[in-house]
Amino acid sequence: xxxxxxxxxxxxxxxxxxxxxxxxxxxxxxxxxxxxxxxxxxxxxxxxxxxxxxxxxxxxxxxxxxxxxxxxxxxxxxxxxxxxxxxx
Numbered sequence: 001x002x003x004x005x006x007x008x009x010x011x012x013x014x015x016x017x018x019x020x021x022x023x024x025x026x027x028x029x030x031x032x033x034x035x036x037x038x039x040x041x042x043x044x045x046x047x048x049x050x051x052x053x054x055x056x057x058x059x060x061x062x063x064x065x066x067x068x069x070x071x072x073x074x075x076x077x078x079x080x081x082x083x084x085x086x087x088x
Contacts, residue, residue, distance in 0.1 A: 022079030
């Protein structure tokens with residue numbers, strides 16, 4: 001009985017570590033390297049090179065190739081890497 005309880009605790013702890021790692025990487029990359037654009041026609045910030053109004057935006061922060069999809073991929077890979085390390 002004690003074995004299954006401790007196994008559940010270990011699984012819960014490892015899942016928490018994976019979720020925390022993914023969330024942390026997502027937040028850090030999202031605030032530092034994620035590309036941010038600004039539409040001068042609408043006077044509105046956005047995350048796209050072309051705003052929904054149809055005007056081309058200008059990049060005001062981050063790396064041009066680091067969009068939200070790349071940030072999500074990096075966060076997922078970071079969480080998976082921690083999972084691999086915990087399983088090893």
